[in-house]
Amino acid sequence: MLLKSSFISLILATSALSTSISTKFAKRSEKPLNRYSSEANILQFSNFGYEGFYFPISEVEATDSETCRCVKDLGNPVSFEGPIAPLSEEVSVHFRGPLTLERFAWYVSDTYTYGDLTGNWTRQAFYDASSGTADNITFLGNVGEDNACLGKALDFVDSSGLSLSKNATVLGTSEIPSDGEFAIFSGVKCDGSDDCGAYRSGAQAYHGFPGAIKMFLFEFSAPTDTSDDSNSTNFNMPAIWLLNAQIPRTSQYPTNANCSAWASGAGEFDIFEVMNTTEPNHFYSTIHSFQGTSDLSTGLPNFGFLERTPNATMRGGVVFGGDGTATVFLSNGTSFNPMLFDSDVNNWFINLRADGDVSERSLLSVTQISPAASSTSASKSSKGGAAGLMDLNPSMGWLSAMASIILGALYI
Numbered sequence: 001m002l003l004k005s006s007f008i009s010l011i012l013a014t015s016a017l018s019t020s021i022s023t024k025f026a027k028r029s030e031k032p033l034n035r036y037s038s039e040a041n042i043l044q045f046s047n048f049g050y051e052g053f054y055f056p057i058s059e060v061e062a063t064d065s066e067t068c069r070c071v072k073d074l075g076n077p078v079s080f081e082g083p084i085a086p087l088s089e090e091v092s093v094h095f096r097g098p099l100t101l102e103r104f105a106w107y108v109s110d111t112y113t114y115g116d117l118t119g120n121w122t123r124q125a126f127y128d129a130s131s132g133t134a135d136n137i138t139f140l141g142n143v144g145e146d147n148a149c150l151g152k153a154l155d156f157v158d159s160s161g162l163s164l165s166k167n168a169t170v171l172g173t174s175e176i177p178s179d180g181e182f183a184i185f186s187g188v189k190c191d192g193s194d195d196c197g198a199y200r201s202g203a204q205a206y207h208g209f210p211g212a213i214k215m216f217l218f219e220f221s222a223p224t225d226t227s228d229d230s231n232s233t234n235f236n237m238p239a240i241w242l243l244n245a246q247i248p249r250t251s252q253y254p255t256n257a258n259c260s261a262w263a264s265g266a267g268e269f270d271i272f273e274v275m276n277t278t279e280p281n282h283f284y285s286t287i288h289s290f291q292g293t294s295d296l297s298t299g300l301p302n303f304g305f306l307e308r309t310p311n312a313t314m315r316g317g318v319v320f321g322g323d324g325t326a327t328v329f330l331s332n333g334t335s336f337n338p339m340l341f342d343s344d345v346n347n348w349f350i351n352l353r354a355d356g357d358v359s360e361r362s363l364l365s366v367t368q369i370s371p372a373a374s375s376t377s378a379s380k381s382s383k384g385g386a387a388g389l390m391d392l393n394p395s396m397g398w399l400s401a402m403a404s405i406i407l408g409a410l411y412i
């Protein structure tokens with residue numbers, strides 16, 4: 001009941017918000033996008049990142065094949081602030097089929113802001129399927145020891161991306177089917193819980209990709225699933241998303257919310273996500289954090305979508321700027337050079353803006369500082385895991401959540 005009410009207020013507030021977005025774009029001579037399900041060439045979030053906290057998991061253990069023991073550390077909340085927080089922490093990169101990954105790269109820059117022309121980007125991790133290159137990349141999946149409470153442990157996948165391997169293996173070129181998942185971490189192994197926070201023993205634990213200013217690029221195909229298995233979970237719903245890397249290291253899909261920091265807001269960013277089979281060729285982008293909502297499962301969706309071309313290879317990605325922008329795009333102009341200039345990135349965007357719309361969502365400015373008693377509430381499932389186990393962010397009771405959303409909408 002609490003969630004339902006705040007969800008309604010969110011929808012109402014959203015319509016107020018979109019009106020003001022139109023005004024903003026009119027000034028910039030860009031076309032407004034003020035409703036859900038509008039096709040765009042660029043999906044952009046602005047004012048992304050807030051001052052907040054989440055509760056880390058300090059212990060995670062499979063006690064036998066059925067049960068587990070996890071401790072959510074209420075006494076030591078992790079505080080974060082600044083551009084794109086909490087996604088400025090280390091993130092892992094997750095893929096769901098139908099999908100074939102051809103290239104992946106992670107870049108960092110010291111200075112980038114949207115539209116900047118003066119800086120450059122350095123590639124720090126790179127995968128190229130055709131040459132079998134994997135620099136600073138580890139392919140993992142939920143393929144290890146099984147446990148009813150934690151799910152399967154994170155472990156090395158073989159070249160299919162789907163089965164357990166004894167050692168780190170470079171992903172091959174075969175297609176990941178509907179609902180199949182794998183993840184990319186860096187090549188740097190975790191050195192105990194002081195280094196990476198608690199992680200499941202017997203699992204493989206690697207560092208993710210840190211930084212407030214970072215860019216992830218992809219070349220991939222997402223062909224239509226033509227099997228007759230249309231009742232299967234996530235049928236023909238490809239996705240690429242980021243999780244705070246602590247989440248999969250403890251448990252991506254636990255049945256106990258104390259086993260994942262997702263539920264208290266460690267953060268998820270959906271880059272390209274097909275949401276349902278009614279719109280199988282629409283890629284949506286969503287932030288799952290508490291920056292202006294108490295409904296973590298619905299999160300903060302962008303209004304627009306990018307077109308999935310099931311019969312053609314796609315290139316694109318997400319660029320996070322020091323100005324709190326997250327710019328999601330698909331462009332055949334995307335290149336994967338070891339160094340890229342801001343002007344290269346800007347040229348992709350100029351070309352996309354010339355023949356399509358920018359769908360912008362500006363987030364509210366939010367500050368949450370004083371942890372109080374937490375409460376748990378049921379909700380629908382999410383790729384972040386912890387299905388049905390979302391916490392209400394403790395400092396954000398439903399009344400204050402509603403007030404800040406509505407005030408924010410009026411203010412903008």
Ligand SMILES: *[C@@H]1O[C@H](CO)[C@@H](O)[C@H](O)[C@H]1NC(C)=O
Nearest residue numbers: 109110111118119120121339
């Ligand atoms: C790239 O940017 C850095 C500063 O972030 C600068 O020191 C370096 O000279 C630049 N490299 C080139 C090739 O422009």
Ligand SMILES: *[C@@H]1O[C@H](CO)[C@@H](O)[C@H](O)[C@H]1NC(C)=O
Nearest residue numbers: 124136186187188207208209
């Ligand atoms: C590999 O990735 C890690 C992040 O986990 C980063 O700190 C490191 O600098 C990267 N290594 C190279 C050689 O770029």
Ligand SMILES: *[C@@H]1O[C@H](CO)[C@@H](O)[C@H](O)[C@H]1NC(C)=O
Nearest residue numbers: 157158164165166167168169
């Ligand atoms: C890695 O494991 C696979 C089987 O999972 C095996 O075929 C391969 O030889 C192993 N490679 C190394 C370097 O140990």
Ligand SMILES: *[C@@H]1O[C@H](CO)[C@@H](O)[C@H](O)[C@H]1NC(C)=O
Nearest residue numbers: 227228229230231232233235
């Ligand atoms: C899918 O589920 C529906 C309803 O449960 C059923 O009628 C249909 O036969 C199923 N289709 C397949 C291919 O299993």
Ligand SMILES: *[C@@H]1O[C@H](CO)[C@@H](O)[C@H](O)[C@H]1NC(C)=O
Nearest residue numbers: 070071072074255256257258
């Ligand atoms: C989670 O931990 C709290 C104590 O921190 C405990 O009260 C609660 O029962 C735990 N929840 C589950 C599902 O184990």
Ligand SMILES: *[C@@H]1O[C@H](CO)[C@@H](O)[C@H](O)[C@H]1NC(C)=O
Nearest residue numbers: 036037275276277278279284
């Ligand atoms: C499919 O997802 C889109 C985007 O979230 C949403 O607007 C639409 O209502 C959904 N359609 C159905 C039938 O659920």
Ligand SMILES: *[C@@H]1O[C@H](CO)[C@@H](O)[C@H](O)[C@H]1NC(C)=O
Nearest residue numbers: 224281308309310311312313
């Ligand atoms: C892909 O399919 C669309 C229609 O679904 C068509 O317009 C387009 O030309 C096709 N592209 C290629 C490369 O076959």
Ligand SMILES: *[C@@H]1O[C@H](CO)[C@@H](O)[C@H](O)[C@H]1NC(C)=O
Nearest residue numbers: 309311312313314315331332
């Ligand atoms: C992008 O390039 C691929 C080939 O690499 C091609 O099949 C596809 O049609 C191109 N897409 C667009 C939108 O031009």
